[in-house]
Amino acid sequence: MNSIRLFVLGGSLLLLAGCGAKPPETKTPSVPAAPVAVTPDVVAQLAKADAKDGKEDKVVTKCAGCALGMDGKPEHTALLGDYKVQFCDHCGDKVKDAQKIIMGLKLN
Numbered sequence: 001m002n003s004i005r006l007f008v009l010g011g012s013l014l015l016l017a018g019c020g021a022k023p024p025e026t027k028t029p030s031v032p033a034a035p036v037a038v039t040p041d042v043v044a045q046l047a048k049a050d051a052k053d054g055k056e057d058k059v060v061t062k063c064a065g066c067a068l069g070m071d072g073k074p075e076h077t078a079l080l081g082d083y084k085v086q087f088c089d090h091c092g093d094k095v096k097d098a099q100k101i102i103m104g105l106k107l108n
């Protein structure tokens with residue numbers, strides 16, 4: 001009797017371990033782990049975009065995909081050099097093109 005119960009217990013533990021090994025479901029694109037290397041041109045453009053949100057903290061909080069019209073979200077962040085570039089929910093899939101989008105912005 002005892003051995004049967006142990007067997008069942010072991011089976012369910014294995015099942016649980018199997019579930020735990022699955023990667024967690026993510027609804028939003030994950031933030032890249034390593035920053036992209038950028039040229040001085042890009043850094044200059046990033047500095048201008050950063051200043052547009054009123055705070056020069058190396059975080060561009062306005063969404064570059066909307067020409068800085070919308071607020072970006074931390075879960076859609078591109079890492080470009082020392083800068084974090086946040087995109088809004090609408091532009092979350094543009095994170096991978098962040099450098100291109102930043103360079104396409106008309107900033108003074």
Ligand SMILES: [Zn+2]
Nearest residue numbers: 063066088091
């Ligand atoms: Zn956007």
